[in-house]
Amino acid sequence: MADPTVTQQQVSQILRDWSEIRLLEASVVIVAGVALTAAIKWSVPQLARRLPDRFRFWVLPWEPILRVILLLVLLAYVVPLFIYPTPENLLAISGALAVALGFAFKDYASSLIAGVVALYERPYRVGDWVTIDDTYGEVQSLGLRTVQILTPDDSLIAVPHGKMWSTAISNSNGGQRELMCVADFYLSPEHDGETIRDRLFDVALTSPYLRIDRRPIVVAVNRPWGTHFRLKAYPIDGRDQFAFVTDLTLRGQAMLRRLNVKTVVVPSVAGITA
Amino acid sequence: MRAETNLWDFVPAPDFQLPAPPAAEAARGGMRRLWEQLAGVFIGHASDEPDSQRRKVQAPAEFLKSVAGNPDWTDAAANLTAHLRDGWLDQSDSTQKVLSVIGPPGCEIGRVLEIVADNLQLKLITEPSPDELLTHSTASSPALSFCEDAGEQVVVVPRLERWFFRHAEGLSLIRQLVERIQNGPIRVLLGCDSWAWQYLQHSIGIEDILSSPLALAAFDASRLDRWLRSVLDLSEIQFREGPDGKAVFPTSPAAGSQEADGTQRQTSSVVKVLAALARGNPAVAFAMFLAGLRLDSGEPDTMKGPATDSSTELWVTSPFEHEVAKIAGGFDRIDRFLLHSLLLHRGVPPALLAGLLPFSRTAIQSRIHRLINSGTIELIEGRLSVTLIAYPFVRKDLQSDGFLTDRF
Numbered sequence: 001m002a003d004p005t006v007t008q009q010q011v012s013q014i015l016r017d018w019s020e021i022r023l024l025e026a027s028v029v030i031v032a033g034v035a036l037t038a039a040i041k042w043s044v045p046q047l048a049r050r051l052p053d054r055f056r057f058w059v060l061p062w063e064p065i066l067r068v069i070l071l072l073v074l075l076a077y078v079v080p081l082f083i084y085p086t087p088e089n090l091l092a093i094s095g096a097l098a099v100a101l102g103f104a105f106k107d108y109a110s111s112l113i114a115g116v117v118a119l120y121e122r123p124y125r126v127g128d129w130v131t132i133d134d135t136y137g138e139v140q141s142l143g144l145r146t147v148q149i150l151t152p153d154d155s156l157i158a159v160p161h162g163k164m165w166s167t168a169i170s171n172s173n174g175g176q177r178e179l180m181c182v183a184d185f186y187l188s189p190e191h192d193g194e195t196i197r198d199r200l201f202d203v204a205l206t207s208p209y210l211r212i213d214r215r216p217i218v219v220a221v222n223r224p225w226g227t228h229f230r231l232k233a234y235p236i237d238g239r240d241q242f243a244f245v246t247d248l249t250l251r252g253q254a255m256l257r258r259l260n261v262k263t264v265v266v267p268s269v270a271g272i273t274a
Numbered sequence: 275m276r277a278e279t280n281l282w283d284f285v286p287a288p289d290f291q292l293p294a295p296p297a298a299e300a301a302r303g304g305m306r307r308l309w310e311q312l313a314g315v316f317i318g319h320a321s322d323e324p325d326s327q328r329r330k331v332q333a334p335a336e337f338l339k340s341v342a343g344n345p346d347w348t349d350a351a352a353n354l355t356a357h358l359r360d361g362w363l364d365q366s367d368s369t370q371k372v373l374s375v376i377g378p379p380g381c382e383i384g385r386v387l388e389i390v391a392d393n394l395q396l397k398l399i400t401e402p403s404p405d406e407l408l409t410h411s412t413a414s415s416p417a418l419s420f421c422e423d424a425g426e427q428v429v430v431v432p433r434l435e436r437w438f439f440r441h442a443e444g445l446s447l448i449r450q451l452v453e454r455i456q457n458g459p460i461r462v463l464l465g466c467d468s469w470a471w472q473y474l475q476h477s478i479g480i481e482d483i484l485s486s487p488l489a490l491a492a493f494d495a496s497r498l499d500r501w502l503r504s505v506l507d508l509s510e511i512q513f514r515e516g517p518d519g520k521a522v523f524p525t526s527p528a529a530g531s532q533e534a535d536g537t538q539r540q541t542s543s544v545v546k547v548l549a550a551l552a553r554g555n556p557a558v559a560f561a562m563f564l565a566g567l568r569l570d571s572g573e574p575d576t577m578k579g580p581a582t583d584s585s586t587e588l589w590v591t592s593p594f595e596h597e598v599a600k601i602a603g604g605f606d607r608i609d610r611f612l613l614h615s616l617l618l619h620r621g622v623p624p625a626l627l628a629g630l631l632p633f634s635r636t637a638i639q640s641r642i643h644r645l646i647n648s649g650t651i652e653l654i655e656g657r658l659s660v661t662l663i664a665y666p667f668v669r670k671d672l673q674s675d676g677f678l679t680d681r682f
Contacts, residue, residue: 247632
């Protein structure tokens with residue numbers, strides 16, 4: 001049976017005496033660290049917004065990196081204020097932490113480690129448009145445990161980094177401004193396919209949102225109910241993707257009406273898949 | 275004495291070289307812009323009009339008109355006429371059926387080609403109406419009838435930018451035009467705005483089909499200095515710059531940029547900055563020069579009429595201190611799309627703008643009013659266009675944001 005006196009002595013050898021702990025200094029440093037973290041979280045997106053758009057994807061990824069660096073510096077400064085930073089003490093604390101993490105905070109630790117790995121492997125960065133499970137949106141920030149994603153419906157969803165161990169992550173732009181957008185058209189079989197292809201190409205070519213050095217593509221696939229046309233093109237900026245798809249869809253429909261081309265009405269045709 | 279280059283040289287567009295800014299200004303200008311952007315994030319824009327400008331006021335418009343009128347393109351047309359006589363026009367058996375000449379906003383290539391057509395007695399082709407542009411038809415348009423009518427004759431199409439709209443129905447006619455020109459019997463002298471040309475190259479491959487165009491050689495500092503000396507009345511007015519009142523045109527205003535002993539005339543720093551900022555565009559440089567003219571406060575009342583006093587002094591301010599230079603950093607997304615549309619078409623009638631942009635009429639109208647009030651756009655001959663003073667700043671802003679720009 002462990003001797004309580006020996007155990008107490010061991011703990012006191014790790015922790016500093018209460019009189020030795022510089023509590024005020026630790027408090028000031030922690031408060032300053034929190035304030036600095038908030039300042040980084042506010043100023044980096046502000047800077048990205050003010051600079052020309054082509055610099056966004058250079059500036060935004062630095063926000064989580066700077067916060068991690070700040071956290072490490074903070075821990076390196078504050079922890080020795082409370083414990084004697086000898087190799088034996090650090091080993092003892094690590095062992096205790098490992099047991100605690102292993103049992104109580106397994107998932108939390110997994111997400112923390114996944115977050116660090118995400119900084120290195122970059123499956124997603126701030127500003128990327130990603131799909132994780134059923135969630136699609138723009139990465140707003142990378143926290144320690146979660147990635148914050150803003151969906152097109154203006155919902156902010158926190159997805160644990162740990163998802164990356166077992167879930168495929170689809171990244172639509174990979175740190176670049178542009179991403180491919182697709183407008184779908186479902187036409188009845190009675191039409192001139194080549195004319196439709198050429199006219200849809202012009203619809204994309206004349207969109208103000210189009211990144212014109214990336215040529216639009218028209219893909220036509222026959223289905224049992226008719227022909228599925230997919231108009232694929234890149235907008236200048238990924239944030240315009242919804243406006244771009246709307247523009248392509250509405251102008252494409254207007255063009256089809258002018259040509260008296262019939263579109264397929266979904267309820268009367270079963271089993272349509274995109 | 276070294277032979278001077280012709281002011282109005284036309285060069286192949288790939289050989290167009292932008293004038294370089296003075297090294298100190300390039301570094302200073304870049305650092306200043308970076309500082310202003312960073313300061314704008316945390317501090318916001320403050321009025322930073324230099325002390326030297328606070329005691330100076332803008333000269334009245336009537337006075338400025340007497341200082342110098344609008345640029346005259348007759349000399350440019352004369353030079354192009356001579357170039358054509360000695361080259362392309364003389365080669366009737368040449369396989370190059372089309373000669374294209376392009377130019378940025380302000381360089382009135384359309385006007386130049388009209389004068390050339392008059393000089394050489396060539397048939398001038400006018401552009402179709404906007405309604406005809408937006409009617410997609412596979413049938414032959416009456417506007418294209420000239421492609422078969424002229425026979426061996428050369429015709430002039432001065433404004434190709436008026437033959438299309440960036441609209442789903444707006445490319446049909448220009449595709450037919452290019453095809454007819456390429457396959458038809460006539461030779462065509464074509465003029466086009468540089469922004470429209472760049473768009474047409476990406477959309478229909480016009481340069482690949484018709485071959486590389488000519489462009490007016492860039493007005494570097496030396497050329498700009500010579501031209502300004504020739505159009506300004508330097509015997510009546512002294513132009514000065516900076517806090518120490520240094521002369522902008524320091525030596526005698528004789529033609530050319532050389533003194534009698536062959537030494538190079540000194541070019542002032544403000545002319546060098548203008549040439550670089552205007553990207554070699556003489557019309558833009560001239561507009562910025564006039565817009566930057568100031569009088570000492572207390573003098574405007576004496577300047578209500580034409581300039582007659584030989585001791586009149588005008589101060590030339592830096593173009594970066596223009597109001598529109600500060601506004602350019604604050605364009606929102608709709609502003610940029612609107613400005614880009616105006617540049618691509620070299621001006622759009624207000625009634626047609628809503629059909630070319632994916633925004634509501636209300637949103638477009640509110641921005642038109644705001645941009646007109648800020649001096650960024652203006653209504654000329656029924657078309658909204660980007661002002662020449664705002665043009666360099668608008669171009670830079672659009673380029674930074676990833677919009678397609680011209681090569682000049």
